[in-house]
Amino acid sequence: MLATTVACPVCARKVSWSPASTHRPFCSERCKLIDLGAWASDTYRVASESAENLGEEQQQQTTPPSLLQ
Ligand SMILES: [Zn+2]
Numbered sequence: 001m002l003a004t005t006v007a008c009p010v011c012a013r014k015v016s017w018s019p020a021s022t023h024r025p026f027c028s029e030r031c032k033l034i035d036l037g038a039w040a041s042d043t044y045r046v047a048s049e050s051a052e053n054l055g056e057e058q059q060q061q062t063t064p065p066s067l068l069q
Contacts, residue, residue: 010034 002015006024010031015021026032 006017007013007016008015008027008031009025011027013027013031015024015027017024021027023029023032026035
């Protein structure tokens with residue numbers, strides 16, 4: 001079966017161009033937000049609020065490692 005794939009604009013990972021790939025052309029919500037944040041950090045913040053399932057990941061990323069040690 002031939003599947004159309006595209007390269008994620010952020011990390012270049014191959015993404016199947018299908019309804020299952022909800023974030024296409026990005027490979028994931030994360031890459032999608034990274035791309036948005038690349039040109040407008042304010043937009044990134046707004047997008048993060050609407051991305052409920054990104055909450056946990058977002059917190060982990062924003063916690064400075066130095067505070068955990
Ligand atoms: Zn990606």
